[in-house]
Amino acid sequence: MRISKRFWILGALSASVIALTGCNKKQAESQNEILIGEYGSLTGATATYGQSTHNGIAMAVEEINAAGGVLGRKIKVITEDDAGKPEEAQTVVTKLINKDRVSSILGEFASSNSLAAAPVCQQSHIPMVSHGSTNPKVTQVGDYIFRTCFIDPFQGQVMAKFAWNTLKVKRVAILRDIKSDYSMGLANFFKQGFESMGGQIIADESYGQGDKDFNAQLTSIQSKNPEAVFVPGYYTEVGLIARQARKLGIKGPLLGGDGWDSEKLCEIGGEALNGCFFSTHYSVDDTSSAIQNFVAAFKKRNNGSLPDAIAALGYDGAKVLVDAIRRAGSDNPDSIRIALTRTKDFPGVTGAITLNENRDAVKPAVVLEVKDGKYAYKETVTP
Amino acid sequence: MSLKRWLYIPVILIVLGLLQWACSALLLDGPIRQGPYYYQILILAGINIILAVSLNLTNGVAGQFSIGHAGFFAVGAYVAACISVYGGPGIHSLLGFMPGDAQGAALLVLAMIGGVLAAALAGLVVGIPSLRLRGDYLAIVTLGFGEIIRVLILNIEAVGGARGFIGIPKLSNFFWVFGGVVAAILIIRNLTRSGYGRALLSIREDEIAAQAMGIPVTRYKVMAFVISAAFAGMAGALFGHFTMYLHTNSFTFVKSFEIIIMIALGGLGSLSGAVLGAIVITVLPELFREFSEYRMVIYSLALILIMIFRPQGLLGNASLLGRKRGGK
Numbered sequence: 001m002r003i004s005k006r007f008w009i010l011g012a013l014s015a016s017v018i019a020l021t022g023c024n025k026k027q028a029e030s031q032n033e034i035l036i037g038e039y040g041s042l043t044g045a046t047a048t049y050g051q052s053t054h055n056g057i058a059m060a061v062e063e064i065n066a067a068g069g070v071l072g073r074k075i076k077v078i079t080e081d082d083a084g085k086p087e088e089a090q091t092v093v094t095k096l097i098n099k100d101r102v103s104s105i106l107g108e109f110a111s112s113n114s115l116a117a118a119p120v121c122q123q124s125h126i127p128m129v130s131h132g133s134t135n136p137k138v139t140q141v142g143d144y145i146f147r148t149c150f151i152d153p154f155q156g157q158v159m160a161k162f163a164w165n166t167l168k169v170k171r172v173a174i175l176r177d178i179k180s181d182y183s184m185g186l187a188n189f190f191k192q193g194f195e196s197m198g199g200q201i202i203a204d205e206s207y208g209q210g211d212k213d214f215n216a217q218l219t220s221i222q223s224k225n226p227e228a229v230f231v232p233g234y235y236t237e238v239g240l241i242a243r244q245a246r247k248l249g250i251k252g253p254l255l256g257g258d259g260w261d262s263e264k265l266c267e268i269g270g271e272a273l274n275g276c277f278f279s280t281h282y283s284v285d286d287t288s289s290a291i292q293n294f295v296a297a298f299k300k301r302n303n304g305s306l307p308d309a310i311a312a313l314g315y316d317g318a319k320v321l322v323d324a325i326r327r328a329g330s331d332n333p334d335s336i337r338i339a340l341t342r343t344k345d346f347p348g349v350t351g352a353i354t355l356n357e358n359r360d361a362v363k364p365a366v367v368l369e370v371k372d373g374k375y376a377y378k379e380t381v382t383p
Numbered sequence: 384m385s386l387k388r389w390l391y392i393p394v395i396l397i398v399l400g401l402l403q404w405a406c407s408a409l410l411l412d413g414p415i416r417q418g419p420y421y422y423q424i425l426i427l428a429g430i431n432i433i434l435a436v437s438l439n440l441t442n443g444v445a446g447q448f449s450i451g452h453a454g455f456f457a458v459g460a461y462v463a464a465c466i467s468v469y470g471g472p473g474i475h476s477l478l479g480f481m482p483g484d485a486q487g488a489a490l491l492v493l494a495m496i497g498g499v500l501a502a503a504l505a506g507l508v509v510g511i512p513s514l515r516l517r518g519d520y521l522a523i524v525t526l527g528f529g530e531i532i533r534v535l536i537l538n539i540e541a542v543g544g545a546r547g548f549i550g551i552p553k554l555s556n557f558f559w560v561f562g563g564v565v566a567a568i569l570i571i572r573n574l575t576r577s578g579y580g581r582a583l584l585s586i587r588e589d590e591i592a593a594q595a596m597g598i599p600v601t602r603y604k605v606m607a608f609v610i611s612a613a614f615a616g617m618a619g620a621l622f623g624h625f626t627m628y629l630h631t632n633s634f635t636f637v638k639s640f641e642i643i644i645m646i647a648l649g650g651l652g653s654l655s656g657a658v659l660g661a662i663v664i665t666v667l668p669e670l671f672r673e674f675s676e677y678r679m680v681i682y683s684l685a686l687i688l689i690m691i692f693r694p695q696g697l698l699g700n701a702s703l704l705g706r707k708r709g710g711k
Contacts, residue, residue: 042676043678081679084632086630087427087622094419095417095672099416112547112630113632115630119628124419137549
């Protein structure tokens with residue numbers, strides 16, 4: 001008898017769960033809204049990416065709806081969690097397209113999840129706008145896949161321009177991470193850009209992710225006496241490289257990309273990083289009014305927390321997509337796709353966004369300077 | 384096996400073929416609006432069933448606690464994907480006389496064989512030294528193995544490294560995945576009901592007693608482990624050719640634990656329990672999508688409740704696919 005009683009409790013619980021599920025479904029039905037799907041890692045190991053993105057997108061949509069929506073209709077974003085797993089990203093995008101019948105898709109930040117889901121969007125002819133996948137392969141999936149952030153090679157060119165025009169250095173060494181696709185891309189395009197402007201790459205050394213000792217490479221670099229060293233790696237190694245470089249007497253600034261953008265960087269590198277520069281998507285310290293207004297509004301909405309780069313990118317991605325819907329004049333996916341290809345000089349918080357023929361964003365990057373454990377806005381470099 | 388029993392095979396194939404046709408007619412191009420979404424869940428459930436049923440052989444039947452099943456899953460997935468991506472053009476030109484679909488099927492079969500063999504080999508390499516040990520040691524070794532495989536893949540440029548493996552052709556469908564499910568269930572069911580399976584059960588119940596009865600304990604354990612790894616490799620091959628993209632994020636130790644949860648939920652040692660557990664674990668998080676941010680909380684709560692009310696698993700020691708097994 002006891003066992004059957006337990007079954008009754010279990011049955012009642014599952015019945016109530018199913019009943020709740022049913023209720024929610026009915027509320028979601030609405031005719032006169034434009035539906036946009038969003039997928040991201042709201043849970044799992046990379047949950048901060050998904051949550052930052054969601055805050056950015058939600059804020060963009062609230063602003064648009066408060067201003068009367070678009071084409072006389074409100075925007076409704078349906079958000080699904082992929083737990084940071086590629087196969088789940090594919091499942092939820094299939095759900096958003098076939099069950100919820102969304103007009104377009106926003107996401108993902110991580111390139112791996114975008115790459116898993118993009119073929120589904122391409123096959124179903126639903127435009128997908130990724131706000132943060134910098135891997136060049138993502139938009140190569142097909143003509144329905146767009147991105148509103150710059151790609152890896154662009155950052156290499158940005159730092160080349162910055163080194164030549166702002167720092168006015170002529171002799172630069174490169175120390176690259178050969179195990180990372182990202183670092184190799186940045187280093188190659190830095191070299192190409194810097195040499196075409198007339199600069200000289202006097203040394204090109206490499207290391208592997210996870211290395212701890214860089215003395216051999218740094219000694220060789222120091223013997224050539226460079227004015228600056230380009231280190232397009234991730235923050236863990238960069239911090240150690242900075243310490244060891246200063247110990248060996250390398251005086252010039254170190255330069256890098258958005259792989260540096262972490263609070264951990266200064267914890268590892270400490271004072272050795274003072275006067276070094278790196279490129280990234282956006283800076284909260286940028287003095288332009290568009291950014292300061294965005295930062296203030298975001299702080300007000302999210303109990304005083306500052307918008308990170310991912311939130312700003314998500315915000316811009318949503319705004320670019322809605323702008324395309326407005327220009328398309330309907331929520332027909334094919335019309336949205338055509339309108340997206342014609343995105344030109346859209347004023348986003350992360351810079352003016354133009355989508356090129358590869359459906360990648362052409363937009364400026366910001367260069368930050370490391371000063372006593374803080375990042376100070378230095379300048380904006382346009383493509 | 385008598386001739387009459389062999390007749391089951393064409394019957395199963397015809398049924399699977401009909402179901403495949405029904406799937407593409409109803410779910411993919413058909414009248415059901417959410418069709419492709421249901422199809423996606425159906426396929427992922429099928430792959431999870433193969434994983435759960437195969438892990439059940441090691442963990443449930445033989446009583447060896449392995450927590451590196453995702454590692455074998457990954458080996459199968461990546462090796463099979465390599466075969467169809469790098470060997471694909473060659474095989475297609477070799478089979479030029481066949482129609483396109485048949486070429487795809489032949490390629491998938493080759494890729495699956497490669498994935499199965501590679502995973503089985505990995506199982507052998509891991510199994511031989513570690514299965515001599517008892518208890519927790521195997522758990523530690525298999526956990527380590529899973530992580531080694533993941534880090535290794537991250538550093539192999541030919542399979543995309545940290546970027547992920549793209550460009551895998553979409554070759555698996557309902558027919559192949561559920562063909563794999565039927566094969567896994569039938570083979571493992573027959574194994575566990577044979578003298579070999581009874582020997583494994585005796586090892587689970589008391590290793591020393593089993594040894595005293597003349598059972599070559601290590602050899603039997605290694606065999607169970609290799610068979611289980613081979614089926615995980617098959618699941619991997621089907622998975623990669625369904626998602627068309629592989630990334631190491633799908634093969635973390637969290638995935639290994641997910642498979643363990645499936646068999647614990649269904650009832651450790653019960654074949655039909657493993658099938659049921661795999662279905663529940665795949666479908667439950669999707670059912671709870673309506674709760675958005677509370678989804679994972681409710682999902683975990685449901686698991687806790689099930690384990691409180693049914694500590695022996697949903698099906699306990701009972702089996703729907705055969706007579707009730709002896710043992711405890």
